[in-house]
Amino acid sequence: MPxxxxxxxxxxxxxxxxAWDVMAAAGVPDFDPLWIDDDLxxxxxxxxxxxVLRREDSGAELDWPFDVDRLRAFLA
Numbered sequence: 001m002p003x004x005x006x007x008x009x010x011x012x013x014x015x016x017x018x019a020w021d022v023m024a025a026a027g028v029p030d031f032d033p034l035w036i037d038d039d040l041x042x043x044x045x046x047x048x049x050x051x052v053l054r055r056e057d058s059g060a061e062l063d064w065p066f067d068v069d070r071l072r073a074f075l076a
Contacts, residue, residue, distance in 0.1 A: 002028075002029060002075065003055045003056065003057045003058070003075065004032070004055070004056040004057065005028065005030075005031035005032070005053060005054065005055060005056065005075075006031060006032045006033070006034050006053070006054045006056060007019060007020070007023070007031050007032070007033050007034065007051055007052075007053055007054075008034045008036060008042070008046050008049075008050055008051060008052040008053075008054060009033060009034070009035060009036070009050055009051045010035065010036055010037055010050055011035060011037050013050060013051065015050070015051055015064055015065075016050065016051040018064075019051040019053070019064055019066070022066060022067060022068055022071060023053075023071065025068050026068045026071045026072055026075075028071070028075070031053070036050065049063050049064070050064065051064045052064065053066070053071070053074070055074070055075075060074070062074045
């Protein structure tokens with residue numbers, strides 16, 4: 001079973017759109033989006049790093065930029 005994933009992102013983020021494309025190309029079946037626009041704590045933590053993909057099973061995070069190979073290795 002693939003790990004539960006969260007994509008941490010902002011509204012109107014072209015890098016976030018690119019991350020969605022990479023995730024689709026890698027065959028990521030599902031993930032939960034987490035929008036940080038209205039949360040000052042999350043903005044302070046992730047503001048310069050987004051998009052960030054987080055594994056909910058381990059808490060491991062993959063910062064952008066990532067490609068299909070790096071994403072698959074992160075999920076393995």
